[in-house]
Amino acid sequence: MRVELGLDRDPTLADLRSELRNWITDNAPPGLADLLDWRSGVDLPGSVASRVSEEERACAIRDPRYRQWEQRCLDARLVCPAWPTEHGGRGWHAPEMTVLDEEFYRAGVPRVDRVQGESMVGPSIILHGTDDQRVRFLPPIRSGDHRYCQGFSEPAAGSDLASARTRGVVDGDEVIITGQKVWTSRFATANMIFVLCRTNPQESKHRGLSYVIVPFTPGENGIEVRPIRQMTGAAEFAEVFFDATRARLADVIGGLGRGWQVVQSTLAFERAAAGRASTMLIQARRRELRDLIDLARRKGLTGDPLVRQDLAWAATQVLLLSTTWSRTVAEIAAGREPGRQQTAWKLMWSEYHLRLGEIALRIAGPGALARPAGVGYPTDDWQDAYLVAHSGTVYAGTSEVHRNIIGEGVLGLPREPRPAAAIRS
Numbered sequence: 001m002r003v004e005l006g007l008d009r010d011p012t013l014a015d016l017r018s019e020l021r022n023w024i025t026d027n028a029p030p031g032l033a034d035l036l037d038w039r040s041g042v043d044l045p046g047s048v049a050s051r052v053s054e055e056e057r058a059c060a061i062r063d064p065r066y067r068q069w070e071q072r073c074l075d076a077r078l079v080c081p082a083w084p085t086e087h088g089g090r091g092w093h094a095p096e097m098t099v100l101d102e103e104f105y106r107a108g109v110p111r112v113d114r115v116q117g118e119s120m121v122g123p124s125i126i127l128h129g130t131d132d133q134r135v136r137f138l139p140p141i142r143s144g145d146h147r148y149c150q151g152f153s154e155p156a157a158g159s160d161l162a163s164a165r166t167r168g169v170v171d172g173d174e175v176i177i178t179g180q181k182v183w184t185s186r187f188a189t190a191n192m193i194f195v196l197c198r199t200n201p202q203e204s205k206h207r208g209l210s211y212v213i214v215p216f217t218p219g220e221n222g223i224e225v226r227p228i229r230q231m232t233g234a235a236e237f238a239e240v241f242f243d244a245t246r247a248r249l250a251d252v253i254g255g256l257g258r259g260w261q262v263v264q265s266t267l268a269f270e271r272a273a274a275g276r277a278s279t280m281l282i283q284a285r286r287r288e289l290r291d292l293i294d295l296a297r298r299k300g301l302t303g304d305p306l307v308r309q310d311l312a313w314a315a316t317q318v319l320l321l322s323t324t325w326s327r328t329v330a331e332i333a334a335g336r337e338p339g340r341q342q343t344a345w346k347l348m349w350s351e352y353h354l355r356l357g358e359i360a361l362r363i364a365g366p367g368a369l370a371r372p373a374g375v376g377y378p379t380d381d382w383q384d385a386y387l388v389a390h391s392g393t394v395y396a397g398t399s400e401v402h403r404n405i406i407g408e409g410v411l412g413l414p415r416e417p418r419p420a421a422a423i424r425s
């Protein structure tokens with residue numbers, strides 16, 4: 001099933017769709033779609049339907065068929081396709097990316113996605129980096145040789161990122177970094193990190209920051225990583241400690257003391273990427289709802305008026321998510337900026353998922369309170385959805401921060417008193 005966006009009324013997008021459909025047919029190695037349930041997307045928190053573990057995914061991407069597919073996607077510029085053509089992409093925007101996602105989803109084949117390298121640090125280097133930095137850092141992101149994690153948040157600097165305290169001291173042609181980051185996702189697969197640090201403590205809060213690319217070498221160069229066990233039992237993020245970690249001055253992006261501008265771009269790219277992932281997100285939510293209705297059926301609860309009401313609410317929300325996203329993409333396709341819709345969208349899907357988790361546990365019944373048997377800290381799919389859904393209301397700007405943005409920026413309500421700090425949204 002694909003999301004009906006009406007994009008195909010645009011003949012260029014309709015042509016792109018058939019071009020991609022034919023390309024997939026001609027290039028997907030036989031058996032690729034059966035290697036893994038690529039549609040379940042481990043990158044979508046709470047994607048319940050047929051959860052795919054990191055181990056299963058790691059095994060699938062070592063398979064020669066995946067490797068062949070990856071190379072073909074690289075050759076066809078379908079890796080980092082939103083990057084400008086001179087950097088190996090196709091210069092695509094949300095409508096083209098949506099068609100791409102829909103066609104790959106329809107065929108059940110994987111998008112070769114370089115995640116934070118592709119969607120956050122790469123575009124920031126394109127915008128703020130020097131030619132030398134673009135040459136050194138962009139190709140290894142596309143090839144998959146550099147895999148990034150994000151070193152922004154600190155124990156006392158999350159929403160208020162400009163309060164970052166990690167120090168960067170310039171020493172000759174190096175920057176020596178000391179401090180602590182937290183909630184660093186993808187630490188387990190990363191070999192590079194982009195770090196926000198304070199290189200000039202005398203300057204005002206926003207002006208003394210720098211954005212540095214650092215090889216991520218846990219156990220070496222003063223970098224220590226301590227995984228954080230989440231309530232789902234998984235450890236998808238970590239605390240990262242820097243103790244006199246040496247980075248190259250040449251790897252400061254945007255210039256010394258100009259890190260805040262680069263951070264703002266990175267966060268804007270993060271929000272845009274979250275929007276682009278929305279086709280997958282909607283599919284995941286549809287699939288999850290179907291599974292929940294099946295669960296209610298198996299438990300003989302579909303005649304219960306309260307359960308029916310909850311399921312009807314969820315079905316309405318999924319429809320609203322789909323139409324809201326359709327409207328956003330249609331506006332982008334028509335050349336208009338989506339503006340604050342992205343904020344409303346983030347709030348909408350994350351708060352929906354939080355409530356869906358509660359509904360799921362009510363339907364699952366008292367058994368949902370007990371963890372399944374097994375070593376470690378296992379959870380079943382619905383427990384996992386409920387627990388993971390909380391994180392969606394925190395990352396990429398918390399719900400409270402987004403509500404403030406809507407209240408003040410869209411509805412024109414009086415500003416909430418706050419410390420003089422720029423807020424991550």
Ligand SMILES: Cc1cc2nc3c(=O)[nH]c(=O)nc-3n(C[C@H](O)[C@H](O)[C@H](O)COP(=O)(O)OP(=O)(O)OC[C@H]3O[C@@H](n4cnc5c(N)ncnc54)[C@H](O)[C@@H]3O)c2cc1C
Nearest residue numbers: 150151152153158159160183184185391394395398400401
């Ligand atoms: C799953 C997940 C993955 C993450 N991955 C990364 C990563 O890879 N790298 C990274 O650097 N960070 C990452 N983060 C961290 C994330 O960006 C922060 O958690 C987020 O910015 C909030 O910061 P905080 O946790 O310090 O909460 P705080 O900013 O301390 O907020 C605490 C509470 O106060 C509220 N609050 C704060 N400021 C305001 C305000 N101005 N108005 C109203 N309410 C406010 C918040 O809404 C929240 O309820 C991740 C987080 C999660 C959940």
